[in-house]
Amino acid sequence: MRKIFFSILVALAPLSAAVAAQTFEVRSELEEVRLSFAKEFRLKSQATERNYRIQIAVVGDEPEDGYPVLFVLDGDAYFSGVASMANAMARSRAQVDNLSLLIVGVGYSADEPIDVEQRSLDYTPPLRSNASAEERAKFGQADRFYHFLQSELISYLTEQYRIDSKHLALFGHSFGALYGLYDLLQEDSLFNYFILSSPSIWWHNKRIQDFASDRQLASIKHVRITVGELEGVVASDDARRASRNMMGNAELLFQQLKDGGDAVEFMVYPGESHGSVAYKSVLDSLKFLQTKLP
Numbered sequence: 001m002r003k004i005f006f007s008i009l010v011a012l013a014p015l016s017a018a019v020a021a022q023t024f025e026v027r028s029e030l031e032e033v034r035l036s037f038a039k040e041f042r043l044k045s046q047a048t049e050r051n052y053r054i055q056i057a058v059v060g061d062e063p064e065d066g067y068p069v070l071f072v073l074d075g076d077a078y079f080s081g082v083a084s085m086a087n088a089m090a091r092s093r094a095q096v097d098n099l100s101l102l103i104v105g106v107g108y109s110a111d112e113p114i115d116v117e118q119r120s121l122d123y124t125p126p127l128r129s130n131a132s133a134e135e136r137a138k139f140g141q142a143d144r145f146y147h148f149l150q151s152e153l154i155s156y157l158t159e160q161y162r163i164d165s166k167h168l169a170l171f172g173h174s175f176g177a178l179y180g181l182y183d184l185l186q187e188d189s190l191f192n193y194f195i196l197s198s199p200s201i202w203w204h205n206k207r208i209q210d211f212a213s214d215r216q217l218a219s220i221k222h223v224r225i226t227v228g229e230l231e232g233v234v235a236s237d238d239a240r241r242a243s244r245n246m247m248g249n250a251e252l253l254f255q256q257l258k259d260g261g262d263a264v265e266f267m268v269y270p271g272e273s274h275g276s277v278a279y280k281s282v283l284d285s286l287k288f289l290q291t292k293l294p
Contacts (some may be wrong), residue, residue, distance in 0.1 A: 011268060014072070020224035035080060037087055037158045040105075043156070044290035047148040048141065049249035050118055053107045054153065057083035058161070060090035060100030068293050069157065070285065071191070072124070072147070077113035082212025084170070093281050102161060106153070109212045121145075123172070123179035125207050139204070142182045150190055167293055169193035173278040173286050174200050178208060181253070183210045184221055193292060194223045197281035198231060198274055201249040224265045225254050227282040228272030246274065 011026075016228040045052060055075055058067070072078050075270055082103060089099045108115040114120040120139055128138035157163055169246070170191045172180040175201035184194055185208070231246035265288070269280050 005055050010193065011192045017087070021068060027083070027171070027277065027284060038079075038083055042152065045148040045152055047146045047152060048122065051108070052148075052153075053105075053109060055079045055083075055105035055107065057087065057103045057158075059083070059103060062099050062162060062272060063164065063294075065166075065294075066162035067100060068105060068164050068169065068289070069102045070102065070169045072282065073109035073172040073179065074114055074172070076109060076115070078173070078278065079103070079107065079140065080281060082282045082286065086286055094294075100290070101191025101286075101293075102157070102163060106149075117269065119175050123175040124203060125178070125182045125211060127204065128207065128210075129174040132240070133228075143266060145179065146148045146183060146190070147187070154190065167192055169195070169285070169289055171195040171197070171198040171282055172199075173281065174274065175203070180202055181208055184223065184257075189221065191287060192219075192221060194221060195226070195281060195285040195288060196223065196253075197226045197278050198228065198246055199250060199253065200244075201253060202244040202246075206249075220261060220263055220264045221257075222292050223257055224267065224269045224285070225250050225257075225285070226269060226277060228274060228277035229268055229270045229278070230273040 029279075035057065037059075038055055040053060040055040043052045044050075053076065057079075065246050070082070073081055076131050083105070086099055086101055086103055090101075108118050121141045122145040123142060124139040125142045127135055130224075131140065157206070168191045170180050170193070172178070172195070174197070177196040178201070180196050181199050181201070182192075182196050183189055183191060187205065225245050227250040229247075233249075251266065254264055258264045265285075267281075271289065272280055
């Protein structure tokens with residue numbers, strides 16, 4: 001009996017090898033995954049003279065006043081996750097999960113989740129007058145990015161979709177949150193809701209604080225500030241990390257905005273680092289907006 005069984009195994013060996021080879025060949029032809037309910041296009045900006053990859057997902061039924069919009073900076077990294085979760089919430093039968101939203105990912109390239117060079121230009125505030133030419137080539141064009149959002153991207157969305165301009169939200173992490181804070185401090189802020197994940201307040205000797213001193217609160221903004229527990233300064237930290245003081249700066253920002261009249265929430269995520277907290281923050285932004293949107 002054992003001889004017969006062994007003979008069968010020997011006979012099947014070539015077939016198994018052929019199947020394995022065929023399976024390997026199929027796997028080598030896999031294509032890039034795209035969200036079935038999302039669209040994307042490329043937009044060349046006149047304001048920044050840079051190219052953007054814009055991803056859009058229409059989630060839920062259109063509200064009477066049009067769709068609220070959530071803009072997701074570093075969209076190459078975060079759009080897919082938040083759009084997928086929003087789509088699942090919109091399809092849920094539970095009323096608590098029901099959601100209608102236009103989600104717009106603002107990114108640069110499908111090749112890399114984070115484009116360090118371009119985001120460093122777009123997301124950092126204008127530099128001080130004594131900044132070097134080398135610094136100006138790498139940073140400080142948030143004012144141009146502001147005009148790109150206002151005059152080009154939002155204008156395009158208004159033409160293509162019925163959007164509720166009174167309910168525009170922005171998510172940004174790290175430098176993206178620094179841009180969000182810059183926008184928040186502008187007299188003509190573009191957004192009503194801000195989810196600021198681990199904002200890089202430390203950047204350029206806290207340059208962002210120079211814009212806070214002249215702020216006039218035209219209307220109350222709804223702000224959620226998040227940070228990872230592991231971003232706090234501890235005794236063993238090196239000087240570079242200690243100087244950034246992500247948690248301390250976030251707590252101070254929370255208090256300043258609260259004292260200034262904004263509706264502010266502050267959340268520390270246990271066990272999360274600067275890299276991992278972004279995904280908790282962007283997904284929770286949907287729950288945050290659910291409680292604020294009409």
